[in-house]
Amino acid sequence: MPPTDPLRNLGVHQTSRGGELRVWSRNATGMDLVVFDSKDPSWVTSVRPLVRGDGDVWSVATSKLQAGARYAIRASGPKGN
Numbered sequence: 001m002p003p004t005d006p007l008r009n010l011g012v013h014q015t016s017r018g019g020e021l022r023v024w025s026r027n028a029t030g031m032d033l034v035v036f037d038s039k040d041p042s043w044v045t046s047v048r049p050l051v052r053g054d055g056d057v058w059s060v061a062t063s064k065l066q067a068g069a070r071y072a073i074r075a076s077g078p079k080g081n
Helices: none
Strands: 011-015 018-024 030-036 044-049 057-062 070-076
Touching: 018 070, 030 057, 044 057
Parallel strands: none
Antiparallel strands: 011 018, 018 057, 030 044, 030 070
């Protein structure tokens, strides 16, 4: 059987406990999911770190990532050219 592709299911996917976010980055040294208030998008309600896994795919699962949630991904690492 061929090995499982680590780049499968990138993006946001709903689970029974909220949502899971999977993002690929080879050069990031850290990534955070930032969730904003649904009524005031300038108000941050949650910050959750993503964990780097196989194939440089970062992921996080949280109940805060519901359908319609406003979120951003904050990445840190070397600056590009």
